Amino acid sequence: SGGREFTISPDQGTTINIIKSKASSCKVCKFYTYLRQCDNSLTLVTRTDVEFYCTTPEDIFKVEIVRKIGKTYYIMQSDVGFSNLLPFHRTFIWKIEADSQKSFQINFANTGLTQVAPSDSCINKQTYTLRVANILLGKFCSHGTIRSVTIRGHESFSLDLPAGQMLSRGQFNVSVVEKITTLAKISVTLEEGSLSSTLLTPNYPNSFPNNDLMEWYFQVPYNYRTAIKFLNLKQPTCLKDNVEVTYRNEGTSSQVVGLGDVQPEQKQGSFSLRLRNCQMDTRRPDGLSMKLTVTASPARVFLSFLQDTADMGIDNFKRKKTRDRRTGNTNKNNKPKEKEVSSCKIDLGFQNQLSLPYDDEFSYYLTIIHNMLSRCLNNASSILIICLLECCFQIQNFGLSNFNRTITWKFEADSQKSFQLNFANTGLTQIAPSDSCTNKQTYTLRVANILLGKFCSHGTIRSVTIRGHESFSLDLPAGQTLSRGQFNVSVVEKITTLAKISVTLEEGSLSSTLLTPNYPNSFPNNDLMEWYFQVPYNYKTAIKFLNLKQPTCLKDNAEVTYRNEGTSSQVVGLGDVQPEQKQGSFSLRLRNCQMDTRRPDGLSMNLTVTASPDTHLQTTLGVLAALVVSAAVVLMVVYIMMRFLVILIFCSFIMLLQSSYSLVMEVSVYNSGDTNIQTRLENFPEDCEDGIYSQIDETLIYSHFL
Structure with a gap:
């Protein structure tokens, strides 16, 4: 009781x-x-x-x-139905068992996890535990840098709740992936706001399993470096082989180091770390265990200040030959002097470089270059340039906004690939090299040594694809604050043209002006350029060539090729009237001839492209619509008439049947006056008069006696 x-x-x-x-x-x-x-x-x-x-x-x-965990591959945190167990200490356990040829992956991307020592507890008192077979993979708290865990066999994932603690609702997705060869693989994401992580070896503080393998994968921004340290390190007594650590960067060969060695700094983004234990002497009490601290930081930046000279072509900035206010001497030292002012690494390519102090009597020009290779990208990823622009914000914190700056990103595509820069968020507008942008921030695109164009932010240009080497730069005058932004860069299939510029014409921006590469100088000799125009389907597009300069050709002729989607191409000459393009999007290819380079002339022009609603097409569609409506009306009238005719025939047939029936029902009877003859047919309603004799034909009264 x-x-x-x-x-x-x-x-x-x-x-x-x-x-x-x-x-x-x-x-x-x-x-x-x-x-x-x-x-x-x-x-x-x-x-x-x-x-x-x-x-x-x-x-x-x-x-x-x-x-x-069965066919529904997710872990749902819920204590619905167990409210009467709330006073007890509860452990929720999810058991996962992978097929022998597969592995399981638990995804914590929504919140992430943080690993803690077995003796530690979480602030919210809710502690997660992961076990692989009988091995403790680790204890974890909610929210952190760990995004997923992959295991190769049997696994249990549990959550401990103290008495009276309500279970927070949540869900972790579980998926079947290709079999892994390691005990487990923990994926960690280091990003702004969470650039460090502490991890522990399995079974910590006890020994890592004998002769086993563990992997950690670290996702790090490309332009960041990562430092790795091993703390509380205990090394085992090995009977065979040695404990080793293997680092592998994406797309590079692996690097193997010993536990006692200085761990190499990882550069250029994401990498994996594999820890392989030796065959230990299990008779000894020692074993393998340690903490891993991983910290990412922007790569180091060295900056130099380039004195502006007339032959550099920098507008509105001229160097005045005065004496240095601090030293009293004119600076004639051309040796590069570098000052570390931030922690982003930038390549330099200067000739005449100066260091601080600032001097109002001089105009300085600062160039920041960042190199990108296609091996840094693949078809499923992109480089976010906003990460690089962060460097510029850091630079401004050191007072460098007083300098004229050019931030340059250099791209070098693989021989079988091309680069594509996507400006879909804001678009760009092309301007002449001598023009400037309203906000003073000018973008420049170069393909190899060819000026593809100068551009301002906001416009109809949505993307640019280039076939080889490219540089994309942004010029900022002194005192101008850099606007935050982002352009995605991706690797695409190789193109055969020098470049391909994609333009979108839509309501509110139905016209665009473009320039040939190297404008106002000549388009490259015997080369090919493409523009693609995305236009609403029921619009027509007019193309005009302004300021046209034609070359002297030694072989072939310069020509323009138009191609609509799904139609054959149309080739016209530069001097011909350019055909109006109908029914939406199209491409325009400009092919230069083999020019006589001894002549000063060349190929250059402005392209003005204007889209407008196709009224002829609208009229045609209107007529077709009217014909369709008329046909529908005619069909409706015919249908009604046919229906009326069918009803009329049916009614006539019914009346004919009624007439025949009435002839059969008319009967003549002789009455001498002694017999009461019923003149109505039986079972007819009282209001039916069809049973009353209408007449008696006396010639037929006695016909039956004949």
Whole structure:
């Protein structure tokens, strides 16, 4: 007596274990129809009435809620249906068992996890535990840099909740992936706001499994470097082989180092770290265990200040030959003097470089160059230039906004690939080399040594694809604050043209002006350029060539090729009237001839492209619509007339039947006057007059006697 009673209803596929955690005489009992079974522990799989024979069973028993991950691959954190177990210490356990040829991956991308030592606890008192077979992979708290964990075999993922602690609702996705060869693979994402992480070897502080392999993958921004340190390191006594650490960057060969060596700094973004244990002498008490601290930071930046000279072509900035205010001497030292002012690494290519101090009597020009190779990209990823612009914000914090600056990104595509810069968020507008942008921030695109064009932000140009080497730069005058922004860069299939510029004409921006490469100088000799215009389908597009300069050709002629989507191409000469393009999007290819380079002339021009609604097409569509409506009306009238005719024929047929029926019903009877003859047919309604004789034909009265 004096016990507590519960009714516990496990979900399908859920097992509830009630386990005694302290020595006590208290028992837990479950009831059958006429029986009661009591013990120190209890396992429930169906709805069961339970009774504890003590007043405070939550102080003596703990509860495990075990669920198997089946065809629905997700872990749902929910204690719905178990509210009466809230006073107990509960452990939710999800058991996952992978196929022998597959592995499981648990995804924590929504919140992330942080690894803690087994003796530590989480702030919210909710601690996750991961086990691979019988090996403790680690204990974790919610929110952190760990984004996913992949395991190769059997795994249990559990969540400990102290008594009275409500379970936070949440979900972790579980997916089947290709089999891994390591014990497990933990993926960590280091990004702005969370650039460091601390991890522990499996079974920490006890030994890492004998002769086993563990992998950590670190996703790091491309222009960041990463430092790795091993703390609390305990090394085993090896009978065979040695413990080794293998680093592998994406697309590069691996680097193997020993545990006691200085761990190499990882550069240029993401990498993996593999820890392989040796065959240990298990008779010895020592083993392999350690903490890994991983910290990412922007690569180092060295900046130099380039004095502006007339032959550099920098507008509105002229160097005045005066004496240095601080030294009293004119600076004639041409040796590069570098000052570390930030932590982003930038290549320099200067000839005449000066260091601080600032001097109002001089105009300085600062060039920042960042190199990118196609091996840094693949078809499924892109480089976010906003990460590089962050360097510029850091630079400005050192007062460098007083300098004229050019930020340059250099791209070098693989021989079988091309680069594409995407400006879809804002678009660009092309301007003449002598013009400037309203906001004073001018973008420049070069393909190899060819000026593809100068551009201002906001416009109809959505992307540019180049076939080889490219540089994309942004000029900022002194005192101009850099606008934050982002352009995606991706690797695409190789193009055959010098470049391909994609333009979108739509409502509100139905015209665009473009220039040939190297304008106003000549388009490259015997080369090919493409523009693609995305236009609404029911619009027509007019193309005009202004300021046209034609070359002297030694071979072939300069020509323009138009191609509409799904139609054959149309080739015209430069001097011909350019054909109006109808029915939407099209491409324009300009092919230069083999020029006589001894002549000063060449090929250059402005292209003005204007789209407008195709009124002829609209009229045609209107006429077609009217014809369709008329045809529909005619068909409706014919349908109504045919229906009326059918009804008319049917009614005539019914009337004919009624007429025949009335002839049969007209009967002549002779009455001498002694007999009462009924003149109505039986069973006819009272209001029916069809049974009354209308006449008697006396010639037929006695015909039956003949």
